[in-house]
Amino acid sequence: xxxxxxxxxxxxxxxxxxxxxxxxxxxxxxxxxxxxxxxxxxxxxxxxxxxxxxxxxxxxxxxxxxxxxxxxxxxxxxxxxxxxxxxxxxxxxxxxxxxxxxxxxxxxxxxxxxxxxxxxxxxxxxxxxxxxxxxxxxxxxxxxxxxxxxxxxxxxxxxxxxxxxxxxxxxxxxxxxxxxxxxxxxxxxxxxxxxxxxxxxxxxxxxxxxxxxxxxxxxxxxxxxxxxxxxxxxxxxxxxxxxxx
Amino acid sequence: xxxxxxxxxxxxxxxxxxxxxxxxxxxxxxxxxxxxxxxxxxxxxxxxxxxxxxxxxxxxxxxxxxxxxxxxxxxxxxxxxxxxxxxxxxxxxxxxxxxxxxxxxxxxxxxxxxxxxxxxxxxxxxxxxxxxxxxxxxxxxxxxxxxxxxxxxxxxxxxxxxxxxxxxxxxxxxxxxxxxxxxxxxxxxxxxxxxxxxxxxxxxxxxxxxxxxxxxxxxxxxxxxxxxxxxxxxxxxxxxxxxxxxxxxxxxxxxxxxxxxxxxxxxxxxxxxxxxxxxxxxxxxxxxxxx
Numbered sequence: 001x002x003x004x005x006x007x008x009x010x011x012x013x014x015x016x017x018x019x020x021x022x023x024x025x026x027x028x029x030x031x032x033x034x035x036x037x038x039x040x041x042x043x044x045x046x047x048x049x050x051x052x053x054x055x056x057x058x059x060x061x062x063x064x065x066x067x068x069x070x071x072x073x074x075x076x077x078x079x080x081x082x083x084x085x086x087x088x089x090x091x092x093x094x095x096x097x098x099x100x101x102x103x104x105x106x107x108x109x110x111x112x113x114x115x116x117x118x119x120x121x122x123x124x125x126x127x128x129x130x131x132x133x134x135x136x137x138x139x140x141x142x143x144x145x146x147x148x149x150x151x152x153x154x155x156x157x158x159x160x161x162x163x164x165x166x167x168x169x170x171x172x173x174x175x176x177x178x179x180x181x182x183x184x185x186x187x188x189x190x191x192x193x194x195x196x197x198x199x200x201x202x203x204x205x206x207x208x209x210x211x212x213x214x215x216x217x218x219x220x221x222x223x224x225x226x227x228x229x230x231x232x233x234x235x236x237x238x239x240x241x242x243x244x245x
Numbered sequence: 246x247x248x249x250x251x252x253x254x255x256x257x258x259x260x261x262x263x264x265x266x267x268x269x270x271x272x273x274x275x276x277x278x279x280x281x282x283x284x285x286x287x288x289x290x291x292x293x294x295x296x297x298x299x300x301x302x303x304x305x306x307x308x309x310x311x312x313x314x315x316x317x318x319x320x321x322x323x324x325x326x327x328x329x330x331x332x333x334x335x336x337x338x339x340x341x342x343x344x345x346x347x348x349x350x351x352x353x354x355x356x357x358x359x360x361x362x363x364x365x366x367x368x369x370x371x372x373x374x375x376x377x378x379x380x381x382x383x384x385x386x387x388x389x390x391x392x393x394x395x396x397x398x399x400x401x402x403x404x405x406x407x408x409x410x411x412x413x414x415x416x417x418x419x420x421x422x423x424x425x426x427x428x429x430x431x432x433x434x435x436x437x438x439x440x441x442x443x444x445x446x447x448x449x450x451x452x453x454x455x456x457x458x459x460x461x462x463x464x465x466x467x468x469x470x471x472x473x474x475x476x477x478x479x480x481x482x483x484x485x486x487x488x489x490x491x492x493x494x495x496x497x498x499x500x501x502x503x504x505x506x507x508x509x510x511x512x513x514x515x516x517x518x519x520x521x522x523x524x525x526x527x528x529x530x531x532x533x534x535x536x
Binding site for chain 2: 018059060062085088
C-alpha cells in the first residue's frame with residue numbers, strides 16, 4: 001500500500017484580533033503519515049489540537065505552516081497550500097469530512113442531504129436517492145424520518161445522517177471528528193460497522209476520538225497528542241508518539 | 246436565443262475561469278495620485294483626503310470558475326454592489342480589466358468592448374437579480390413580458406417560443422403559470438423576486454449576479470427564495486456572484502467568499518474557512534457579530 005497522505009510539521013496559530021492580536025497555538029509541528037486504505041486514530045486530551053489538525057487538512061482552517069502531501073487520483077497535492085479551487089474539487093471527489101456536529105439547513109430532508117453529495121459527484125438523482133436509502137437502512141435510521149430534516153432529530157440520529165452523508169460518496173480519505181460521541185451502544189455499533197465497511201472498500205480513515213474502544217476496533221495505528229504549549233521551552237512541539245497496538 | 250434548457254447536472258467541461266477581474270476600481274471625483282494610497286480599510290475611509298474623490302472600490306482582483314458560487318460580503322458602503330454593477334455594465338469602472346471566458350475566449354477586456362457588444366454580453370451571457378425588483382423589472386409590463394424583453398434583447402423574436410420559454414421559466418421559479426400575463430406591480434415581494442430570477446436565467450447565462458436578493462423579504466420568504474436559488478444552482482450548474490451583507494446567505498449559497506471593507510478586498514478564501522478561521526481583524530469582528 002502506498003502513502004496516501006504525508007503530513008509534515010503542521011502548525012496552526014490563531015491570531016485573535018479582538019483580543020489585541022493575542023496568539024493561541026492550537027497545534028505545533030505535527031507530522032504523521034496515512035497509507036492508502038489505512039485507518040489512523042488520533043487521541044489526546046481536549047484542547048490538544050486534534051480537531052484543528054482535521055480542519056487544517058480539510059482547509060476549514062488556514063494552516064500557519066507545514067505541508068500535507070496527498071496522493072490524489074490526479075497527482076500529488078499539498079492540502080495545506082493548494083489553491084482553493086483544487087481543494088473544492090478534492091472535497092467533491094475524494095476527501096470527506098464528518099464534523100463533530102451535523103449542521104444542516106432546516107428545510108432539507110435527510111435523504112436529500114445524503115443524495116446531494118452524490119449529485120455533486122455526478123450521479124443521477126434516482127441512483128443517488130437509492131444509495132441514500134440503502135445507507136439509512138443499514139444505519140437503522142427510522143423510515144419515517146427519512147423525509148424530515150435532521151434538524152429535529154435526536155443526537156444519535158443526527159450523527160448517523162452525518163456519517164451517512166460522508167460515507168455515501170466513498171471518499172478516498174475520510175476525516176472523522178468524534179464520530180461516535182453522544183451515541184448509544186446500538187448506534188455506535190452501526191457507525192463502527194460503517195467505518196469498517198468503508199475501510200474495507202478502500203477508504204483511508206483519520207479518526208479523532210476519545211473513545212478508546214472505537215479506536216482499538218477501527219484503527220490500524222493510533223497517535224497520541226499532548227498539549228502544544230505544555231512542554232517547557234520554546235522549541236516544545238506537540239508530542240506525537242506512535243502507539244502501535 | 247432561446248435554446249432548449251440544459252437540464253440535469255451539466256458539469257461544465259469548460260477550462261479556465263468564467264470570469265477574471267484585475268485591478269477593478271470605481272472612483273467618483275477627479276481622482277489624484279493619492280487616492281489609492283490614502284483610502285481603504287487601514288484609513289477606515291474611502292474618501293481621498295487630498296482631492297475628496299470617493300473611492301467606491303479599488304484594486305479588486307479575483308477569478309471565478311465554472312459552476313462555482315462566489316460570495317461578496319461587507320458592510321454598507323464597502324463597494325460590493327459597485328463591483329457587480331461594474332461587471333454588469335450598469336456602471337463604467339474607472340480602472341481595471343475583466344475577462345469573460347465566453348467572450349472572445351476570455352482574451353479581450355470586456356470593458357473595452359463596444360456599447361453594442363456590451364449590451365449583447367449583458368443580455369446573452371449574464372443575468373442580474375437586483376435587491377429592488379423595480380430596478381430589474383418593468384412593473385408595468387406583464388411577468389411574461391419582462392422575460393420576453395431579455396429574450397428579445399438577445400435576439401429571439403419568435404413569439405411562440407418566447408411564450409413557451411417564459412412559461413417554463415416561471416414554472417421553474419415556482420410562479421403560478423396563470424400569472425404569466427399579470428403585472429408584477431401587483432405581485433408580492435417574494436414573487437417579484439422570483440420573476441426577476443426567471444428573467445435573469447432567460448438565456449441560460451454563463452454568469453448570474455445576485456445583489457442582496459433576499460434583503461427586505463420576510464424570513465420565511467427569504468428561505469424560499471434562497472432554497473430556489475440553491476436548487477437552480479445545482480440543477481443548472483450556474484456560476485453565480487452573490488452579494489450580501491448577511492453571513493447566513495453567504496454560508497448557505499457560496500463556496501468562496503470575498504470580504505470587502507472601504508472599497509477593498511480585505512480577505513478572500515473558502516467560505517467555511519472565512520467563517521471558522523477569519524484572518525483579517527474586520528472579518529473576525531464580522532463573524533463574531535453573527536446573531
